[in-house]
Amino acid sequence: MSDQDSKPPLIERRRVIKGLAAGSLLPLLGGNLLGCSDSDDTFIDDPGVAASFQHGVASGDALDNSVIIWTRATPAQPGLVRIRWEVATDESFEDVVASGDGTTTDEVDYTAKVDVTGLAAGTAYFYRFIVQDVSSPVGRTRTLPTGAVAATSFAVISCSNYPAGFFNVYREIANSDVDAVLHLGDYIYEYAVDGYASDRAEEFGRLSQPETEILSLSDYRTRYAQYRTDPDLQACHGAHPFYVVWDDHEITNDTWREGAENHQPDTEGDFDERVAVALQAWYEWLPIRPPSTNREVIYRQFQFGDLVDLLMLDTRLIGRDQQLSYAPFTSGGMIDLDAARAAINDSNRQLLGEEQNAWLKDRLTNSSTTWQVLGQQVLVGRYNLPAQILLALDPSNLGDDALAAGVAAVLASVAAKNTPEDQRTPEQQALLDSAIPYNLDAWDGYGFNRDDILTHAASVDARLVTLAGDTHNAWASQLRDTQGNVVGVEFAAPSVTSPGLEGALGADAAALFEAPLVTLIDDLIYTNISDRGWMRVTFTSDATTADWHYVSNIDSTTYTLMENRANSMTVSADDLLLG
Numbered sequence: 001m002s003d004q005d006s007k008p009p010l011i012e013r014r015r016v017i018k019g020l021a022a023g024s025l026l027p028l029l030g031g032n033l034l035g036c037s038d039s040d041d042t043f044i045d046d047p048g049v050a051a052s053f054q055h056g057v058a059s060g061d062a063l064d065n066s067v068i069i070w071t072r073a074t075p076a077q078p079g080l081v082r083i084r085w086e087v088a089t090d091e092s093f094e095d096v097v098a099s100g101d102g103t104t105t106d107e108v109d110y111t112a113k114v115d116v117t118g119l120a121a122g123t124a125y126f127y128r129f130i131v132q133d134v135s136s137p138v139g140r141t142r143t144l145p146t147g148a149v150a151a152t153s154f155a156v157i158s159c160s161n162y163p164a165g166f167f168n169v170y171r172e173i174a175n176s177d178v179d180a181v182l183h184l185g186d187y188i189y190e191y192a193v194d195g196y197a198s199d200r201a202e203e204f205g206r207l208s209q210p211e212t213e214i215l216s217l218s219d220y221r222t223r224y225a226q227y228r229t230d231p232d233l234q235a236c237h238g239a240h241p242f243y244v245v246w247d248d249h250e251i252t253n254d255t256w257r258e259g260a261e262n263h264q265p266d267t268e269g270d271f272d273e274r275v276a277v278a279l280q281a282w283y284e285w286l287p288i289r290p291p292s293t294n295r296e297v298i299y300r301q302f303q304f305g306d307l308v309d310l311l312m313l314d315t316r317l318i319g320r321d322q323q324l325s326y327a328p329f330t331s332g333g334m335i336d337l338d339a340a341r342a343a344i345n346d347s348n349r350q351l352l353g354e355e356q357n358a359w360l361k362d363r364l365t366n367s368s369t370t371w372q373v374l375g376q377q378v379l380v381g382r383y384n385l386p387a388q389i390l391l392a393l394d395p396s397n398l399g400d401d402a403l404a405a406g407v408a409a410v411l412a413s414v415a416a417k418n419t420p421e422d423q424r425t426p427e428q429q430a431l432l433d434s435a436i437p438y439n440l441d442a443w444d445g446y447g448f449n450r451d452d453i454l455t456h457a458a459s460v461d462a463r464l465v466t467l468a469g470d471t472h473n474a475w476a477s478q479l480r481d482t483q484g485n486v487v488g489v490e491f492a493a494p495s496v497t498s499p500g501l502e503g504a505l506g507a508d509a510a511a512l513f514e515a516p517l518v519t520l521i522d523d524l525i526y527t528n529i530s531d532r533g534w535m536r537v538t539f540t541s542d543a544t545t546a547d548w549h550y551v552s553n554i555d556s557t558t559y560t561l562m563e564n565r566a567n568s569m570t571v572s573a574d575d576l577l578l579g
């Protein structure tokens, strides 16, 4: 990494947050709600305005002695809301081990967040909030374990687009016995009411609010509030602690450090101001522990005893250089492969940014757990396809002719791949040799940064498991260094509701593409590009297992689990080989 001089300083110093108190979230820190410590007398003298709990409760970012608990109090009228909170070891709150009180106002959209401290490790707790005589639903959470841990399980999810369908996947996770929920981003989507994946929203009663694309603080708050009225999402939050990172749609599509595909400064204002309000609403509504200084730093570590170091990353905002596209390297229906590859692997291109990159390497070096797990947004592995396939299947122009050309290119490529190397024609070999990354928004578009991390992980003998969301589809791959050595595995979660490749290709074509993708992409072991679901990842000292669970539909709250599509892949700690 040698681009320090060409980069602006850290974003918190760079972005000017106009009209907002930059530290407005800081009062949320501390063991008392909003940092207040009102006495009982105050509550008697001034009970504040009445409120109800319409958005459930949530918890997250548990450590071995603390956890963030969250709610929103919807006020009966504008004003100061006084809230009590309680944490107990039992659901009936006979054994309350921590409690406190404080206030919330419109300054933080009537959300309330407490960092409850002094808890015991590896312990389940129940929590609730009370305004006057109204109690919130009871939530259940769990602190991180210490010492020897035999096993732990995470639910891994991403891409929960409210207008696209019902949150049946959240319901399934709510009813599961996982220890943690990792939401890897696209918790909300920014589009207008008639935007992406909203075709059946009216029929579902899930038209986006507000109706416009979200730009202002009020817009982002309204969108979060709508999502959090969903009973399945409330149930999921109430059942398990969440560990969240943002991806692009918490801000806007294809965000990078200084802009986004779906942000036009001429008509939508200053990008930094949009980031500022998007992040403010995100911190208000999600159960993440706010950082004490730079709120754009969300990379952080959670240790599950001697078993798992979970390293949550930001591949989206703090360090990412702008995405490349093949357009500048394409002419006359051909891609200049050498030039495209050189650009992709340019050592100056960054995905994590200098500071996060150094932090991640240091955490990998110093980890003493069995597994080192990256919880992050975009695919890490090498997902290369022959250029002819990419040229045919241009997502911006997927008519029948393009699809037919794409299918022909896939069939020709599979035939070439299945031909023994010494029997291939020169044309077949050239077709396979033209393989290039198909998704330049993923780590594949930042080859140098990816290889730097993978090489480092191998050099410190990490047992590396990367978890990803973003694509709306399920994947399992070997991770290899530039020499081809296996240095880890990747498991990626399908979306909760956002359409997968079947949305672009059609359901029939998508199902037909799954086997060819596994054939053509060298490191790919498994994929499902058609179904919505979640991924359970279970760690033991011997092995890590990913289990994918798919729901039959999202167009109704009546659904079944598709046992015929379920799948499971295990990697042993000894050889990191997937099977």
Ligand SMILES: [Fe+2]
Pocket: 158, 159, 186, 249, 470, 471, 472, 498
């Ligand atoms: Fe998404």
